[in-house]
Amino acid sequence: MTEGISIYEEFDALRTRLYSDGDTSVRPELERLVSRIQRAATAVVNREVLLCLSGPVEDWIANNPDALCDDCENYYTTPDSWTAEQCAEWLDDRGIEVDPTDYDGIDSDDYLEALQDIVRDNAEPAEVYEWWAVSGWLADYLRGNGHVMLDWFGIDVWGRECTGQAISMDTVIADFVQAKDLIANGWGD
Numbered sequence: 482m483t484e485g486i487s488i489y490e491e492f493d494a495l496r497t498r499l500y501s502d503g504d505t506s507v508r509p510e511l512e513r514l515v516s517r518i519q520r521a522a523t524a525v526v527n528r529e530v531l532l533c534l535s536g537p538v539e540d541w542i543a544n545n546p547d548a549l550c551d552d553c554e555n556y557y558t559t560p561d562s563w564t565a566e567q568c569a570e571w572l573d574d575r576g577i578e579v580d581p582t583d584y585d586g587i588d589s590d591d592y593l594e595a596l597q598d599i600v601r602d603n604a605e606p607a608e609v610y611e612w613w614a615v616s617g618w619l620a621d622y623l624r625g626n627g628h629v630m631l632d633w634f635g636i637d638v639w640g641r642e643c644t645g646q647a648i649s650m651d652t653v654i655a656d657f658v659q660a661k662d663l664i665a666n667g668w669g670d
Contacts, residue, residue, distance in 0.1 A: 488514060488664045517669035521658045522649040524668045529619040530648055534638055538612035538631065549606070553640070554630045558604035560597040565589070568596035577603055609640035613648070622657050 495511040498504040542548050549556050560568055572579055579599060584592045607629045615623065620637035624630045629640030643651060658664065 487662075488517065488669075489659050492518070517664055518655060518658060519649065519669075521663045521669035522654045523647075525619070525654055525658060525663065526647075526649045529616040530639075531614040531616065534612045534614050534633070534636075538633060538638060541633070549631075552632050554624055554632075555627050556607050556609075556629050556640070558600060560600040560604075563597065563600070565593045565596055568593070568600050571600055572596070572603070575603065607640060607642055609642055610644035611641040613639045613641055615639045619657065622660065623653065626653070626656070628653060 492511070492514045495507045495514065498507045499511055558571070560571070563571070569579065577599070579596065584595060587595075609629055612631065612633075614636050615638070617637060620630060620639065623639050629642065631638040631640060641648070641651070648654060658668065663669070
């Protein structure tokens with residue numbers, strides 16, 4: 482690893498050299514870094530993702546229709562703490578066009594509130610495919626980063642919004658590895 486930069490900065494630099502500049506000589510080093518990140522992600526899943534609870538949670542939800550509103554966080558998009566840029570990005574990602582000239586002459590707080598209202602009007606519930614019991618450490622990260630979390634009889638349960646691949650391959654797990662700087666703490670060795 483290059484001295485003074487993180488593994489992620491090095492990864493981004495190598496990826497740019499390979500894919501933008503066509504420098505194939507960096508491929509072995511890039512593969513080595515990807516392998517370390519993947520090992521750290523696998524270690525996170527093995528330690529912090531505890532048990533699949535999809536069956537019991539789905540049965541419970543079927544018998545308690547208000548459960549997702551009462552006991553679930555981040556099930557609906559809530560832009561209350563978002564900036565205007567975050568609202569605009571969310572809307573753009575969904576193909577919802579907002580013409581900023583429609584808001585000429587209003588102050589920035591009113592513009593932000595208008596964008597937040599548009600997000601709320603277009604928000605749909607999260608599409609959860611799997612429910613997983615997770616550690617408190619991972620739950621705090623997921624909750625704080627807008628992922629669906631259910632307090633199910635005192636158990637932190639993550640509503641995974643994808644399926645069909647290993648959890649260690651989910652972007653959110655790689656983001657967690659990076660946010661907690663787990664590579665520097667030996668998780669990818």
